[in-house]
Amino acid sequence: MSSDPGMPEARPPVVILSTPQLAENIGAVARVMANFGLSELRLVNPRDGWPQDRAWASASGANWPLEGATVFERVEDAIADLQLVYATTARPRELQLPILTPRQAAGELSSAAGEGLRTGLLFGGERAGLETADVALCSAVVTIPIDPKFRSLNLAQAVALNAYEWRMTVTDAPPPNFREGAPPADGAAMLGLFGHLERELEESGFFHPPEKTPNMVQNLRAMLSRARFTDQEVRTLRGVITALSRGRGKVLEKIAGRKTGEDEG
């Protein structure tokens, strides 16, 4: 996510909706665009005109793609200033165009944007999808790997998946495997934990028959190692061991006291 100061940040693709029907869906599209850092929305021939209050109502506060949305009569006009546009459609087309997954498409759009190209993703309306003539204006087709048994994908979902894939290409690194400031404890800390546990188990009679002790010890160590405990967690576990074994002392004293008639507890 850090950007090289010498490089302009790659500009996200423009989202172009061709003949969208429901204003609610346009709002939902704005919302997912905002979720993944896209902001430029273009509408081609929206069925109910534009603007529509219902779009704002369903955008959950992602108003800026709606405020900035521009309206066109034809796809040709909406993509006129863009240098690389991909058409998102689930339908097989006779057109000889490369078919990409959203992941492949995002990678290519991201590379192009990184070189300063203006990119776009074209989506069809809810009912009719994209006209073949409009797909033919694009450099490739993006097909979401949907289950052929249930193809009815919501428009905002289609935008979301592509926007998500875009964002995956621009976020630098996968998230760290553990929370910051909490690396796994070192070997000495783990050995301290093992020694503590094993002493208490020994005292409690856990290891029997005795010849099995080495195996039991090593299994316990492996399963605890696997969790990669932090230092804090090692301290917590040592507290657990102390609490449990001190509890044993009390129980023992109670039992012994009961039997002998004394009460040392």
Next chain:
Amino acid sequence: MSSDPGMPEARPPVVILSTPQLAENIGAVARVMANFGLSELRLVNPRDGWPQDRAWASASGANWPLEGATVFERVEDAIADLQLVYATTARPRELQLPILTPRQAAGELSSAAGEGLRTGLLFGGERAGLETADVALCSAVVTIPIDPKFRSLNLAQAVALNAYEWRMTVTDAPPPNFREGAPPADGAAMLGLFGHLERELEESGFFHPPEKTPNMVQNLRAMLSRARFTDQEVRTLRGVITALSRGRGKVLEKIAGRKTGEDEG
């Protein structure tokens, strides 16, 4: 997508919605599940009860996840038979759990499912998200790489992205390669372990001050969940807890016998 006839197909993760509010969103979740080949839906404590007509109305014909949906009172019950459950949440948590992208999570869930494990993805309700105590029951957290400037992600979108990533792993068909040896214990076995440990710790006075108990419990649960113990390991740990807290019967009898002058051992 071709399946080896000698291999059972990897069973998709169960989708668990904790305290979902709007039936429309449950329907939208069913729709995206169907889009990407998921079918098993579980609802924990749905706000407006279940079933709800509005869910069917918004599923666009993806009725089977709704027809088959099961309802639970607690997350514990909903995951009891699952062996690997990941929690989807955008919130930073104090819990020490691995943080995965949906892509990484899908890869791991897919590998686990390929080996016959029962897997699940846990999602929080629209307003409140997941309780930390519920996240602590999971082996890892899945965080969608959302733009920090606009975090309001629709529930069905969150499910869609994870379902999409699942489907990407099965259409790409990577070889199953989760972990050698025995599978992780299921949720019920882990809850048995937690209950046993917590009862003994309670008795030993470990939880103090008392108001910190819920936090301490959930930290312990998270660190133990992370290790993905097998059934055998859960039994071993329960033996460890028993030994530490009570000692083995023979030791007790011996000590008691010594004090009273009898020898029953």
